[in-house]
Amino acid sequence: MKKAIVIGASSGIGKELARLLVKNGYIVGITGRRKNLLIDLKNENPDKYFIGSFDLTDTYNIKTNLESLVRQLDGVDLLIISSGTGDTNDRLDFEIEKRTIEVNVTGFTAVCDWAFNYFAEQKTGHIVGITSVAGIRGSRHAPSYNATKAYQINYLEGLHQKAKKLKSRLFVTDIRPGFVNTDMAKGDGLFWVANVEKAAYQIFKAIKQKSSVAYVTKRWLLVAILLKYMPKWIYLKM
Numbered sequence: 001m002k003k004a005i006v007i008g009a010s011s012g013i014g015k016e017l018a019r020l021l022v023k024n025g026y027i028v029g030i031t032g033r034r035k036n037l038l039i040d041l042k043n044e045n046p047d048k049y050f051i052g053s054f055d056l057t058d059t060y061n062i063k064t065n066l067e068s069l070v071r072q073l074d075g076v077d078l079l080i081i082s083s084g085t086g087d088t089n090d091r092l093d094f095e096i097e098k099r100t101i102e103v104n105v106t107g108f109t110a111v112c113d114w115a116f117n118y119f120a121e122q123k124t125g126h127i128v129g130i131t132s133v134a135g136i137r138g139s140r141h142a143p144s145y146n147a148t149k150a151y152q153i154n155y156l157e158g159l160h161q162k163a164k165k166l167k168s169r170l171f172v173t174d175i176r177p178g179f180v181n182t183d184m185a186k187g188d189g190l191f192w193v194a195n196v197e198k199a200a201y202q203i204f205k206a207i208k209q210k211s212s213v214a215y216v217t218k219r220w221l222l223v224a225i226l227l228k229y230m231p232k233w234i235y236l237k238m
Contacts, residue, residue, distance in 0.1 A: 003073045005029040005066070007056065007111055008083025010037035013130060013180060016200035017080060022048045024204070029069040029076070032083070056083050056107030066114050078207070079115045080128040081108060086145030097144040104148035109155065116159055116170070123168035128207055129156045130175045133220050136227045137235060160212055174213045175203050178220035 004021050008014040010032030018028050018041060027048050030038050035053035042049040052069035054061065070076050085103045089096045112127065119125025134142075135149030153174060160172040179193040194217045206214035215221040227235075 002026045002078070003029075003076045004078040004080065005031065005052075005069060005073070005076050007031050007079070007081045009041065010034045012082070013177070013196060013199055013203070014080070014082030015041060016196045017082060017203060018049070019044070020200050020204050021078075026078075027073060029073050031065075031069070056111070057102045059106055059110040062107070062110040063114055066111070066118075070118075076118070077124070078126045078128065079111070079119075080130070080207075081111055082130045083107070084130065086142055086148070088141045089143065089145075090141060092143070100144040100148055104145070105151050108148075108152055112155060112159060116162070119170045120163075120166055120168060123166075124170065126171040126173065126207065126210070127156075127159065128173045128175060128203075130177065130203075131156065133176050133178050133215065133224050133227070135176070136224055137230075171210045173206060173211055175206060175216060176213065176220070176224065177203075177216040178223060180216070 002025055004026045006014050006018045006021070006028060009018040009028075009030035014032075018030050021028050022045055027050070029050045029052055030041060031052045031054060032038050033053065033055050035051065038051045038053055042051055050069060050072040052065055052072070054065040083103065086100050087096050108129070112129070115125070115127045119127065129152055131152040132149040134146045135153045137146065139146040153176070156172055156174040163170040163172055177199060180199045181193050181195050199216050202216045202218065203214070215224060
């Protein structure tokens with residue numbers, strides 16, 4: 001039986017992906033800070049979910065927590081990092097910036113490193129990171145969020161390059177969503193907002209295809225191209 005871990009399965013995309021994985025024959029280890037929400041998800045299908053409740057920023061215990069969850073699952077083939085945080089921060093409140101970096105950079109890296117080493121030793125496995133189209137350019141409204149997503153995009157690319165040098169079946173996928181109807185979608189005038197079910201379905205399809213990069217929904221590729229090639233003098237006026 002296929003086995004997966006979803007980091008950040010208590011709500012949003014992570015929760016819906018966990019459900020979709022179970023529907024497609026996986027047993028799933030689910031993590032998050034809010035254990036009560038993980039218990040609610042487990043109660044939907046008690047034999048298919050295993051709970052590992054911990055805070056991603058507790059990096060000293062990431063290895064211990066993940067190894068404990070792997071023992072419950074009796075192995076793991078796929079690890080999805082869906083946990084993340086960010087907020088608009090026009091006033092540059094350092095506590096918002098600090099929390100964003102702790103989760104999206106430090107915690108993210110700790111999980112990636114553990115997963116890569118585990119799958120490299122196993123000689124097979126799949127790491128999936130949920131980054132963002134926001135990582136393509138900076139943002140005056142949420143400087144740390146866009147910057148940390150740029151970090152994630154580059155880190156996953158580095159791991160993908162590293163995996164190519166190994167004689168193993170280790171895959172790395174970067175999922176770059178646009179706006180998805182979750183608590184993370186903040187601000188006025190949002191457009192092309194996908195529902196969680198549609199986003200999760202497209203992510204799962206990209207996982208099955210072992211895509212290196214996928215935009216969700218697919219039309220956000222157009223926005224990504226526009227952002228990437230827009231002259232800096234124009235972008236800075238926006």
